[in-house]
Amino acid sequence: MSMGILGTALSGLTAFQRSLETTSNNIANANTDGYSRQRVELATRPEQFNGAGYMGNGVEVANITRSYDQFITNQVRTSAATFNDVNSFYKLSAQIDNITADNATGLAPALKSFFNAVDDVSNDPTSIAARQVMLTQAESLTQQFNTMNQRFGNLRTQVNTNLASAVDEVNGYAKAIAELNVKIVADIGRSTGKQLPNELLDQRDQLLTKIAEKVDVSYVAQSDGSINVFIGKGQSLVLGNYAAELSLQGDALNADQKQLVLNGQDVSNQISGGSIYGNLRFRDQVLDPAQQQLGLLATGIATEFNNIHRNGYDLSGPPAATGVDFFELGAPSVQVKGPPGNNAGAVASFVPPTSAANLGASYKLEVISTAPDLFTLTNLSDNTAYTPLSATDLSDPAPAVAAANGFNISFSGTLAIGNSFTISPSFNAAANIKLNSAITNPKQIAAASAADLPGDNSNALKLAELETKTSMLGSKASFTQVYGQLVADVGSQTHAASVSRDAQDTLLKQATSAKENISGVNLDEEAANLIKFQNSYQAAAKAVSVANAMFDTLIGAFR
Structure with missing residues (x-):
């Protein structure tokens, strides 16, 4: 006993x-x-x-x-992915909102000051001082275009840096999960499946949550205790002890437009959630459209102003000079994007348009026939479609359709029906716009409509009328309204992102609290x-x- x-x-x-x-x-x-x-x-x-x-x-x-509660843990992971998506989107959108809407950094004050100076010249066309102020304000306006475009470029660099950093982190987490899979399988086998290596499982769950902060993630548990991890719409990241590697590659048509590549496939359009998706979404939904709209405005101002100034006469005579452009656009690079399924490449170049009335911020070009190649070109600003177009319509100088809209385009490789390209002719126009280098003297401002009439202000009046004239977007919007549309679009998306971020923050905190109630250590x-x-x-x-x-x-x- x-x-x-x-x-x-x-x-x-x-x-x-x-x-x-x-x-x-x-x-x-x-x-x-x-x-x-x-x-x-x-x-x-x-x-x-x-x-x-x-x-x-x-x-x-x-x-x-x-x-441990698997449902609540998955809820935390999902909430973390959604919050980090909207949080990244909001932080980046707020930066561009501050650039466009602020009186100190935005374009509206510079645009107003420039046209005020044009008004002064139209009121007193013989005043050299008024003419000098107009040139100074023109330089200030173009510099503001240049600065805003540069800041947009800095944001693009920031997005690419964020993506590179996040991709490196995801690769590190994936490799660590693959290594943990090996250890967990061995430990479970050692106990013939009766006991689990709790702390290794915690570490693996934590790594899954960290991946979810970068990109939406899911997994499938295997009978041996390992897990297979997937991102996006089922793209495999970890299979047992093998970890795939994410990478960034420049778009075939645009090296600065980074694509997310996994197992040799572009998965940029397949993923959702996490800071990676938030950065991609900001680039595609806010930054690109804002830069396209800014370039469209720069092109519109230069085109319409030059069309009038070129027909006027200055004070440099006798004889008075005419036919001089006021602004220069140079040869800005054209943004061309194509989906992964395209069989052909494309090269586009900028063509100074003859009018700003029907210019669009971007266009969709779609192949509707081959042998012969025929296309449909759609202005995405107003959905105006030009069809059918031949390759000649796309490559010849104005008045060919493409050239009239600010570009021409040629192709390499084999075109197939359904291939499409998104073209933004004025994407980088704000970076290049400047006062015409040929104008070195305020007397060269063409304020008159006839030669050798110093007091004639009729051409200057036409220039001043451009401030309120609806000369863009199908003759339905003025320059100020085009810029106002840019500010409004960015502002509305930023506000929506702010509201969404606050809501997702609350949901994440609730899910985290629920997990802590189950899994957290209560010292009492x-x-x-x-x-x-x-x-x-x-x-x-x-x-x-x-x-x-x-x-x-x-x-x-x-x-």
Whole structure:
């Protein structure tokens, strides 16, 4: 009987020692990110039969489990992906909103000051001082265009930097998960699947959450304890002990337009969630349209102003000079984008348009026939379509359709029906616009409509009327309205992103709180467990002492 008491007491000592060790481990990891509270599961040892019946045989540690809820953990992961998406989108959008809407950095004040100077020249065309102010304001306006375009370019560089950093992090996390898969499979095999390596599982779950902060992620558990990890619409990132590698590559038509590549495939349009998606979404939905609209405005102002100025006469005579442009656009590079399925490449170049009335910020060119090649060109600003067009219509100088819209385009490779290209002729026009270098003297401003009439201001009046004239977007918008549309579009998207970010922040906090309630370490609870297990250990030790005393009594009876 004494041996039975000793055996059960010793089993209790071992069980409660493990419980104390586990509680101590919980306390030590109370502030460890991703750690799930562990608990010792105790089970009675198989009882033994004797003449008096079945006698208990003590306790054993059945398992050490972690407090874990897969549904809530997945909810945290999903909320983290959504929040980091809208948070990245909002932070970047707020920067471009500050650039366009601010009175100090925006274009509206410079545009107003320039046309005020034009008004002054039209009021007094013989005033050299007024003419000089007009030239100064023109330079200020073009510099503001240049500066805004440069800041847009800086944001594009920031997006590419953010993407590169996030891709490197995801690759590191994926490799770590693959390594953990190997360890977890080995540890589960060592215990024949009865016990789980809790801390390794916590580390793997934490890595999945970190990937979710960069890009939406899902996984499929395997029977051996490993997991296969997928991003986007099922693109495999980790398969067992193999980790694929994400990379960034420049678009075949535009090196600055980075694509997300996985297993040799462009997955930029397949992913969602996380800061990577937020950066891509900002670039495609806010930055590109804003830069296209800014370039469209620069092209429109230069085109319409030059058309009038070129027909006027200056004060440099006699004889008075005419036929001089006021602004220069140079040869800005044209942005061309094509989906991954295109079989052909394309090269486009800028052509100074003859009018700004029907210019669009961007165009979609689609192949509708081959042999011969025929195309449909759609102005995405007003959905005006030109069809069918031949290759000649796209490559010849004005008045060919493409040239009239600010570009010409040629192709390489084999075109196929359904191939499409998005073309933004004025994408970089704001970077190049400047006062015509041929105008070096305020007398060269063509304010008159006839030669050798110094007091004639009729041409200057036409220039001044451009401020309010609806000369763009199908003759429905003025320069100020075109810029106002840019500011409004950016502002509305930024505001919507702000509202969405606040909502997603609340949902993420709620999901994280729910996970902490299940998996987090409560120090008060662990302190109580310490006392409980300590008392249990002391009681088991007392039973050992009783067994020892009974054994001593039994031995003493035979002395």
